[in-house]
Amino acid sequence: MKNIKRVILMVMDSVGIGELPDAGDYGDQGAATLQNIAAEMNGLKLPNLEKIGLGKIETINGIKSELKAEGAYGKAAEKSRGKDTTTGHWEIAGLISKTAFPTYPDGFPKEVMNKFEQEIGRGTLANKPASGTAIIEELGEEHLKTGKPIIYTSADSVFQIAAHEDIIPVAKLYDYCKKAREILQGEHAVARVIARPFVGEPGNFERTERRKDFSLTPPEPTILNLLEDQGLEVNAVGKITYIFNHSGITSSVTTSDNMDGVDKTIEYLDQTEKGLIFSNLVDFDQNYGHRRNVEGYAAALKAFDQRIPEITAAMRDDDLLIITADHGCDPTHQGTDHTREYIPLLVYGKGVKHDLNLGIRDSFSDIAATIADIFEIDNFKTGESFKTDLIRD
Structure with a gap:
């Protein structure tokens, strides 16, 4: 062969x-x-x-x-x-990447979050490292009441946005991710911005298959x-x-x-x-x-x-x-x-x-x-x- x-x-x-x-x-x-x-x-x-x-x-x-x-x-x-x-x-x-992508063990800085909230026209929840399933259990009910998206990261270079599909429709969530991707450049150029839609009720939330990643080229x-x-x-x-x-x-x-x-x-x-x-x-x-x-x-x-x-x-x-x-x-x-x-x-x-x-x-x-x-x-x-x-x- x-x-x-x-x-x-x-x-x-x-x-x-x-x-x-x-x-x-x-x-x-x-x-x-x-x-x-x-x-x-x-x-x-x-x-x-x-x-x-x-x-x-x-x-x-x-x-x-x-x-x-x-x-x-x-x-x-x-x-x-x-x-x-x-x-x-x-x-x-x-x-081969000679420089590691930035990570945020203490959450994202105010300059990033202020720009993001201004772009989407609403406040946010969390802004901390967390497990994706744990954070929606912790803050999902507050998200339902306030309409604020849940922002979290991990040990990876990621900016993740979780939102209930009935509160923030998936198309709007993707738009939020695009706005975040535009902001997260230069020193804050995380590897991926990730949409994390979920459904369900408090105590029974479930992430859906409509996750989408917005990566760097x-x-x-x-x-x-x-x-x-x-x-x-x-x-x-x-x-x-x-x-x-x-x-x-x-x-x-x-x-x-x-x-x-x-x-x-x-x-x-x-x-x-x-x-x-x-x-x-x-x-x-x-x-x-x-x-x-x-x-x-x-x-x-x-x-x-x-x-x-x-x-x-x-x-x-x-x-x-x-x-x-x-x-x-x-x-x-x-x-x-x-x-x-x-x-x-x-x-x-x-x-x-x-x-x-x-x-x-x-x-x-x-x-x-x-x-x-x-x-x-x-x-x-x-x-x-x-x-x-x-x-x-």
Whole structure:
């Protein structure tokens, strides 16, 4: 298989595989999302990821390491500053961020909030770091009474706006996000402004699927832009299109959960002729990592593992599957933040060498470099391609 026509790049959001050498700078000593979940659960059973080579990257309780892998395996370090969704995905796409995005552990400054309230014509609630589900339980009733949107952040570089759909219609909430995005530039250029609509009554609030991210546009072209320039398809599943602010994306679909993300990826495999299918599976991070739910995280890993045979069955002989992550979010670690970790690298395809150790990659951007190599994009300057090592003669 010398000519790969399609690359399926699936990001298991936050599924890290051990602390990076600089984890101490981020307070993340001892973080190891996969290994620590496996230890807490007295072993994980992920037979399909195991077959590709997961247990050969690191020792993970329950995952076999002695078998001959049916794919290639390794792990990659993050060169970018930070440990969030945007820096991770941008680096996977070949853009290394030398400066971390701003975060607001004490809430946003008055200059930002005053401008925002003036723009939307009403006051706001909260302005503090919080869990999304906890903050609407705490302030949802007051929001219903006052009509003030709930503003909150997290350890990530985000400005989140929660509003009940009956109080602030979704279209107006999106407009508020656009106004916030215009304000949050320069020193306050957070990675993402996020609309967080919810429904229900006090004691029974529920966030809806109409979440929407308003991200920064990458400051330089990524592999997505270069593929698009070559006339290739760049099909995005889940929040990928928002992470790149639609830049370099030729087609996109939103998803409701991980299983929907797998479904949409398989649908693209039926439709895509040549190019990249780039998918994000957000449940690991959003539903289980940040909420420090070890059991839920383990169940989500098992559910994804069970779908891998469907993905590989839908692949053609000239397809390449890359399964990776964007950072860690160890649910056994203190706090609710992401964790600074290596990401796993699992590669599968008919022409991929079996049991190939790709080693420790210096940067997530080696993935982008490999994709550039596959599609013969010249002068890609970030990362180191592993295509030559990967493909059988």
